[in-house]
Amino acid sequence: MAGIYIHIPFCKQKCHYCNFYTVISQKYRNDFVHILLKELEQRRDYLGEQTVNTIYFGGGTPSLLADNEIVRIIDSIKTLFPVNEKAEITLEANPDDLNKEKLTSLKENTPVNRLSIGVQSFHNEDLVYLNRAHNASQALKAIENSLSAGFDNITVDLIYGIPTLTEKNWRKNLELFFDFGIPHLSSYALTVENKTVLHSLIAKKKMTPVDDKQAVKHFELLLEETEKHGYIHYEISNFAREGYYSKHNSIYWLGGHYLGVGPSAHSFNGISRQWNVANMKQYMEFEQTGTTVLEKEVLSKDQRYNEYVMTSLRTSWGCDTEHLENVFGNLYTNHFLKHIIPFVEDGKVQQKGNVYTLTNAGKLYADGIAAALFMI
Numbered sequence: 001m002a003g004i005y006i007h008i009p010f011c012k013q014k015c016h017y018c019n020f021y022t023v024i025s026q027k028y029r030n031d032f033v034h035i036l037l038k039e040l041e042q043r044r045d046y047l048g049e050q051t052v053n054t055i056y057f058g059g060g061t062p063s064l065l066a067d068n069e070i071v072r073i074i075d076s077i078k079t080l081f082p083v084n085e086k087a088e089i090t091l092e093a094n095p096d097d098l099n100k101e102k103l104t105s106l107k108e109n110t111p112v113n114r115l116s117i118g119v120q121s122f123h124n125e126d127l128v129y130l131n132r133a134h135n136a137s138q139a140l141k142a143i144e145n146s147l148s149a150g151f152d153n154i155t156v157d158l159i160y161g162i163p164t165l166t167e168k169n170w171r172k173n174l175e176l177f178f179d180f181g182i183p184h185l186s187s188y189a190l191t192v193e194n195k196t197v198l199h200s201l202i203a204k205k206k207m208t209p210v211d212d213k214q215a216v217k218h219f220e221l222l223l224e225e226t227e228k229h230g231y232i233h234y235e236i237s238n239f240a241r242e243g244y245y246s247k248h249n250s251i252y253w254l255g256g257h258y259l260g261v262g263p264s265a266h267s268f269n270g271i272s273r274q275w276n277v278a279n280m281k282q283y284m285e286f287e288q289t290g291t292t293v294l295e296k297e298v299l300s301k302d303q304r305y306n307e308y309v310m311t312s313l314r315t316s317w318g319c320d321t322e323h324l325e326n327v328f329g330n331l332y333t334n335h336f337l338k339h340i341i342p343f344v345e346d347g348k349v350q351q352k353g354n355v356y357t358l359t360n361a362g363k364l365y366a367d368g369i370a371a372a373l374f375m376i
């Protein structure tokens with residue numbers, strides 16, 4: 001179970017809340033794919049003999065790539081790595097790029113078989129607050145066009161907790177999503193990260209701050225409505241119909257191995273984690289230096305345990321004490337069992353055999369519960 005992540009850093013404009021590594025400048029646009037292919041070649045041994053089951057174009061805005069660039073990247077991966085012929089190949093796409101021609105061509109000329117559409121909201125006031133490049137009617141049109149081009153494996157991103165998003169409009173966003181019959185939803189609370197434009201605008205009192213209580217109400221409605229419509233809440237921010245779980249993201253959540261290429265992309269091989277420089281100029285110097293500028297961290301046993309507890313508790317597969325015992329040993333299992341008790345007693349965590357999962361009440365406190373279980 002291995003995946004490849006490709007970071008396409010280009011965006012048309014910077015969304016106020018975004019803390020991903022992105023560039024608006026087109027300075028390196030023409031040579032970027034060429035360097036990306038060189039990096040793939042250099043890292044061809046990173047995943048060993050493992051079959052690549054997923055390829056994920058993330059960003060940034062991968063829908064800014066031309067179809068022939070997408071094909072060149074996928075062909076190169078297929079030449080360099082053993083790729084499952086039924087691999088899930090996802091392209092993150094922004095609604096303003098998804099016109100009929102683009103989608104028909106994507107479907108006919110590339111092996112992309114899954115679209116992740118960054119809708120965020122079907123209401124203009126929210127999109128303006130977030131500084132998205134698209135408007136509400138483009139969001140609707142993008143989904144219609146994707147369906148009529150023949151894409152059936154689609155996921156949509158929706159953000160809740162936006163100060164402009166009323167409860168009524170949040171319900172409407174969810175209704176529109178359900179009406180399209182899309183099989184997968186990723187839904188995140190708006191978070192105000194340091195060093196983002198939103199952080200600075202709120203600090204200067206130029207934007208309304210985020211209200212945690214409103215976000216909690218939206219999250220509760222999200223849980224209620226997705227359950228009512230038959231979606232499985234398989235990860236804290238992800239909901240899917242049976243058979244439509246994100247295979248790529250499941251690799252992250254289940255501790256699988258992945259190679260990330262492109263500026264700022266992360267890789268993990270079970271023991272160490274490494275990440276490329278988040279700087280276009282330095283990344284593009286690959287041509288001269290013949291290597292990627294990256295940082296590497298070998299994870300300690302405590303860190304690996306903490307990661308397992310944090311990611312597993314966020315999923316419907318839960319945290320398995322048999323796995324803890326086999327991989328980390330008695331000391332870690334006992335630590336977990338001792339510190340999980342209060343959360344089971346107050347109904348935030350449920351236990352079935354060896355497996356502990358969050359209840360709906362616990363999902364609101366996922367980060368805090370994980371932190372209480374960490375080995376420090």
Ligand code: SF4
Binds near residue numbers: 011013020
């Ligand atoms: S489109 Fe996505 S990656 Fe680009 S700035 Fe907006 S949130 Fe960030």
